[in-house]
């Protein structure tokens with residue numbers, strides 16, 4: 177990581193269609209990333225593009241969007257963390273709500289977090305409630321999500337842990353539907369409190385908290401400044417180098 181612990185991760189999801197497009201988008205992002213002094217940039221493409229993009233990565237790190245928690249064996253269609261790490265992945269998104277919706281359980285997520293961290297891959301643990309209620313039950317929900325996901329992770333590994341707070345109600349929506357800076361600030365304090373209760377305050381304060389969910393150049397500044405967070409997990413806008421570049425600039429200058 178660069179000195180300031182600022183981090184913006186692009187999650188390309190199941191895009192783009194071919195390696196030529198992936199390289200084109202990646203190179204434009206790289207151009208913007210070269211100018212940054214305090215912001216780390218990582219792109220998580222579909223795994224089939226990881227190796228090729230690693231050859232041209234320079235100022236941008238590469239991550240994977242998923243992996244299986246076993247190391248080898250009869251698991252048709254799955255890829256292990258070591259395969260992805262050996263291909264060049266330094267980060268792994270884990271527990272994204274779109275994967276949870278496909279059936280990924282807390283138990284699977286907890287295994288993945290522990291395996292990634294053991295292998296020295298930075299674990300980007302995604303958490304977030306489906307909806308908010310006036311009674312604050314979503315806070316309890318979030319607390320359980322974090323505690324369950326980290327239930328197999330020992331304290332000695334948490335230096336490579338990153339929490340991405342991604343409320344499901346804000347993913348894939350319009351810029352104005354993202355969280356407000358003020359609410360993000362509350363959530364960041366709440367998340368750090370949960371981590372502190374698990375591992376001790378001194379060692380968890382530096383765990384980066386990112387926000388994800390319709391991040392754009394329109395809302396990024398308020399969220400990072402008022403939210404007092406380390407950066408973003410960006411979906412759609414990370415496929416648009418110009419918009420993503422603006423988000424990077426905002427993170428750099430915030």
Ligand code: PGA
Nearest residue numbers: 347348389390391411412
């Ligand atoms: P979005 O996706 O920025 O397109 O809302 C965020 C995410 O799902 O990580």
